Amino acid sequence: MATGRTHRPANRSRGIPEATVARLPLYLRALTALSERSVPTVSSEELATAAGVNSAKLRKDFSYLGSYGTRGVGYDVEYLVYQISRELGLTQDWPVVIVGIGNLGAALANYGGFASRGFRVASLIDADPEMAGKVVAGIEVQHSDGLEQVIEDNDVSIGVIATPAASAQPVCDRLVAAGITSILNFAPTVLSVPDGVDVRKVDLSIELQILAFHEQRKAGELSDEDAEELPQGAGEVTASPVAPPAASVTKRGSGSGKSPAGASGGTSGRNGEPGSDGDVPAVMPA
Amino acid sequence: MATGRTHRPANRSRGIPEATVARLPLYLRALTALSERSVPTVSSEELATAAGVNSAKLRKDFSYLGSYGTRGVGYDVEYLVYQISRELGLTQDWPVVIVGIGNLGAALANYGGFASRGFRVASLIDADPEMAGKVVAGIEVQHSDGLEQVIEDNDVSIGVIATPAASAQPVCDRLVAAGITSILNFAPTVLSVPDGVDVRKVDLSIELQILAFHEQRKAGELSDEDAEELPQGAGEVTASPVAPPAASVTKRGSGSGKSPAGASGGTSGRNGEPGSDGDVPAVMPA
């Protein structure tokens, strides 16, 4: 690791913790908002609140980047915006290709957050010949055939997959073969990629399922809910493909409002690593 | 397998770790696929591979649910599907409202993964009168005015926010006031909610930023990249609203393909907790 930098405020020697990296965008967002309001400085307390974390965590996070604050005062907003942007690599332009221009792909293409931070949609790709030529978010959709060419011409290293689950792996393979080393996957599938390629995934239904888990807890605090273990004679609960596993209770009997025991905060999730096969029931828009 | 199950095998007393909960949907997806292929049993190794995790983690995760496997054999697919579904609360029907029917909202409404697992779109809501009446994913979009009514009528407890950032908090407040206790937020904003309400967020641009961070690392292994600290005279890096922070280097000079040092795996992220205010540059589709 060309960690040439022998001099360094304090930390910042090597590796910033993943957990910290994952929060930097959050801080950046809050800081950008402050910057727009021309706020010159913020305390860790204020910024933490705006970013939705606690101040101790925020200070610890910043300590990994270096000592960018002023004791007794706080942090210089503009300066921090710059430092974090640089740390995240947003001071450079990142061309991105989006594959699969269905509702989701279109939403992504139109998403302001992309363009607003160093990301530039280099191309929109779709396998459907019908889509080719159509203009989405001001960009002409291209047919999959040109995928490799676009990646090479624009030196793209980040690809977004918004195709149906079944096409995800094939598309992924082509992206990787064409030189892409970072993939954001929206298809509900585990992508298998070679070493050196990063994959992050966003799975809408997984998030909902996690919410359902907590929701169920809130409801079942007293109600006792389901039986206990299993309804006996397992193995026959449901075998119908792509259909809801079991019964349909249409929510628990409780009213709506609050719930007894808190079970509040519990918000946090994690994305996995690459893997291998994986085909799933659900199908995405396309 | 109606395993003898001595009743509450071992763990499973209370709280399943959050990290485990977040992976259950992953296992469920892999299991559902196996179920569709009529595979009767799987070993932790096979299932782990299909889910994109390692077997030790998977076994540990399952141990929190109870002893649902058979030593020397593996796990009964159907049985596990049922157990996990039940644990996640998917054996019941969860009505969901989606607010903000732009590209993203439409993509969500059409998303097969929702319907396929206990989630039912009870209503699509949009603030734009023009949208009211239009049919998306077979459901008629309703104007925001009816929000509270819909939630009450269908006893909805989960809401999805896919509105522009500026509307997110107001919408959130209404959802909460109407009795919703779980929110999936796609708007790039920190939502502030009372205790007892869960918020999970999905931020497209944050994921990309994390990828950019790793991508930058891969490239900068030897190149030395940017200068060092700051370009001095901070405070003027950029102040333009909703515009790229700094320069535009259009990626680093490297070619496309692989990169020297690995910097492989590094895939994992985390979502934050609820917070307070927060308004941001980017704007979502709507």
Add this chain to the structure above:
DNA sequence: ATGTGTGAACATTTTCACAGCG
């Protein structure tokens, strides 16, 4: 005074490695 920066305590998660059930 005030609020950062951080060592150290605490908590959670992951990985190891192996006893023991089928």
Add this chain to the structure above:
DNA sequence: CGCTGTGAAAATGTTCACACAT
């Protein structure tokens, strides 16, 4: 013998609390 289930170790992440720079 093979594979689960799980204590115990290691690694990561979070929170505390306070010295100390401004």
